[in-house]
Amino acid sequence: MSFDVGAxxxxxxxxxxxxxxxxxxxxxxxxxAQTPLAVLDAVRRYETTGRANVLRGVHRLAERATELYExxxxxxxxxxxxxxxxxxxxxxxxxxxxxxxxxxGQLLKRGDRILISELEHHSxxxxxxxxxxxxxxxxxxxxxxxxxxxxxxxxxxxxxxxxKLISLAHVSNVTGALLDVRKVVEAAKSVGAKVMLDGAxxxxxxxxxLNALGVDFYVFAGHKAYxxxxxxxxxxxxxxxxxxxxxxxxxxxxxxVTLAETTWAPPPRRFEAGTPPIGPAIGLGAACNWMAxxxxxxxxxxxxxxxxxxxxxxxKIDGTQILGPASLQNRYPVVSFMLDGVHPHDVAxxxxxxxxxxxxxHHCAQPLMDRFDLDGTTRVSIAPYNDNSDIDALLTxxxxxxxxxx
Amino acid sequence: xxxxxxxxRIVALAKSxxxxxxxxxxxxxxxxxxxxxxxRVTIDVRLADGRIAEIAHQVRGCLLCxxxxxxxxxxxxxxxxxxxxxxRHDAERAVGREAGKAHAPFDAFEPVASHKSRHECxxxxxxxxxxxxx
Ligand SMILES: Cc1ncc(COP(=O)(O)O)c(C=O)c1O
Numbered sequence: 100m101s102f103d104v105g106a107x108x109x110x111x112x113x114x115x116x117x118x119x120x121x122x123x124x125x126x127x128x129x130x131x132a133q134t135p136l137a138v139l140d141a142v143r144r145y146e147t148t149g150r151a152n153v154l155r156g157v158h159r160l161a162e163r164a165t166e167l168y169e170x171x172x173x174x175x176x177x178x179x180x181x182x183x184x185x186x187x188x189x190x191x192x193x194x195x196x197x198x199x200x201x202x203x204g205q206l207l208k209r210g211d212r213i214l215i216s217e218l219e220h221h222s223x224x225x226x227x228x229x230x231x232x233x234x235x236x237x238x239x240x241x242x243x244x245x246x247x248x249x250x251x252x253x254x255x256x257x258x259x260x261x262x263k264l265i266s267l268a269h270v271s272n273v274t275g276a277l278l279d280v281r282k283v284v285e286a287a288k289s290v291g292a293k294v295m296l297d298g299a300x301x302x303x304x305x306x307x308x309l310n311a312l313g314v315d316f317y318v319f320a321g322h323k324a325y326x327x328x329x330x331x332x333x334x335x336x337x338x339x340x341x342x343x344x345x346x347x348x349x350x351x352x353x354x355x356v357t358l359a360e361t362t363w364a365p366p367p368r369r370f371e372a373g374t375p376p377i378g379p380a381i382g383l384g385a386a387c388n389w390m391a392x393x394x395x396x397x398x399x400x401x402x403x404x405x406x407x408x409x410x411x412x413x414x415k416i417d418g419t420q421i422l423g424p425a426s427l428q429n430r431y432p433v434v435s436f437m438l439d440g441v442h443p444h445d446v447a448x449x450x451x452x453x454x455x456x457x458x459x460x461h462h463c464a465q466p467l468m469d470r471f472d473l474d475g476t477t478r479v480s481i482a483p484y485n486d487n488s489d490i491d492a493l494l495t496x497x498x499x500x501x502x503x504x505x
Numbered sequence: 506x507x508x509x510x511x512x513x514r515i516v517a518l519a520k521s522x523x524x525x526x527x528x529x530x531x532x533x534x535x536x537x538x539x540x541x542x543x544x545r546v547t548i549d550v551r552l553a554d555g556r557i558a559e560i561a562h563q564v565r566g567c568l569l570c571x572x573x574x575x576x577x578x579x580x581x582x583x584x585x586x587x588x589x590x591x592x593r594h595d596a597e598r599a600v601g602r603e604a605g606k607a608h609a610p611f612d613a614f615e616p617v618a619s620h621k622s623r624h625e626c627x628x629x630x631x632x633x634x635x636x637x638x639x
Pocket of ligand 1: 220
């Protein structure tokens with residue numbers, strides 16, 4: 100197999116739109132990726148030929164909906180290299196982390212410690228701060244190196260026998276740095292801590308083998324992985340899911356309800372109270388299948404080739420600086436940069452006038468911005484459907500901003 | 506392709522840096538943050554008889570916010586709170602939040618009208634100054 104970017108692009112209708120007279124150079128995939136026809140078709144098929152609630156009806160539409168929903172769970176599981184019953188559908192990545200902070204948080208006690216890092220997205224910081232307020236656990240922070248990677252050299256100093264969980268970004272949504280998971284898992288084992296990875300920025304770049312990674316929890320968001328909004332995934336080791344109490348109560352998550360007492364359903368239903376986001380889950384299953392069908396050796400090479408083009412092009416523009424690894428080593432296709440003398444929002448606004456969509460600002464990572472004393476960065480985040488023309492339009496726009504705004 | 510938003514007058518206002526810096530002995534100062542985009546403005550004023558005798562601003566933010574702070578510094582001296590409110594009407598008219606034609610220098614911000622997400626960038630210095638005067 101190899102990689103044909105034209106063939107990939109044709110599967111994403113939005114990429115051939117002209118919007119307000121401008122082509123779509125979509126480089127904001129880290130915020131939300133675009134959606135291929137395969138996903139749109141799967142959702143439409145459910146909505147038009149199988150729409151019903153799941154798990155509750157005996158009529159054929161309900162049975163069909165349940166089957167599609169459970170097939171989606173199997174598709175996501177296969178994408179992650181795990182068993183379907185270990186997959187919990189949530190409302191998003193943030194919802195999945197909050198689920199863990201509540202349900203796993205119930206198993207922790209005052210004085211237990213959780214280790215995160217300075218580069219985490221707010222959704223992997225604030226839920227733990229809330230847990231600290233609720234139950235008196237302590238939070239520790241791994242520092243970040245000057246090139247925007249989590250400084251794992253600090254692990255021995257920060258890990259203690261009280262550390263129960265290490266929760267880190269698999270790939271940084273700001274710097275693109277890839278975590279050395281093996282090192283984290285080894286260190287965690289030495290003190291008996293669990294490891295959770297925030298895979299929001301990693302999952303959109305190909306299938307995973309979570310058992311081989313050796314982690315205990317994994318979360319990601321559907322909308323960043325070419326799927327619909329309103330769906331996210333929590334994977335956890337079955338013994339952890341089994342040990343955790345429910346987070347939310349309601350329908351579908353019960354064994355038996357009496358007014359005196361309720362018993363819990365087994366996982367994953369224990370954690371899926373109420374009617375789940377059925378259409379979005381089905382769409383995410385299709386997105387996982389769509390990703391799994393790509394040749395990721397070639398796709399990754401394509402994405403990283405575009406990263407190289409960004410790095411090379413920016414280097415030729417006076418006063419640009421990368422926040423993140425300077426080479427292709429240990430990184431994924433998310434590139435943050437600063438343009439000396441021009442605010443990131445002005446860079447992004449100028450790029451918009453060239454039809455280039457990027458994100459600018461603090462990227463929900465204010466502690467990281469504080470670490471580097473930055474107002475923000477301009478972030479380019481790449482997906483398989485991006486091509487050289489997207490990067491060239493980006494570089495033209497950055498040059499224009501450099502020439503006119505300072 | 507030229508960008509319609511960053512027209513020469515806005516860029517020139519920002520680059521003028523009129524009033525950029527701090528006052529040695531401010532009567533009052535106030536800081537305002539925009540939590541959405543992280544822009545941050547600090548305004549110092551020296552007051553004499555309830556009117557602005559001197560004004561300075563520190564902007565950590567985008568070009569629009571810098572340009573607006575410079576325009577405000579260029580027009581604020583000699584005004585009291587009511588006089589500043591008049592200038593604010595000008596800024597609001599320029600971005601299309603109020604009916605009517607804005608006067609110079611705030612009419613420079615007319616291109617911002619169609620960029621709703623950037624209106625606050627123009628208005629943030631006014632918010633900080635309002636706090637400093639209250
Ligand atoms: C690394 C990381 N974690 C978590 C999230 C939160 O995802 P969501 O807002 O979809 O819940 C994001 C999204 O920006 C992210 O980039």
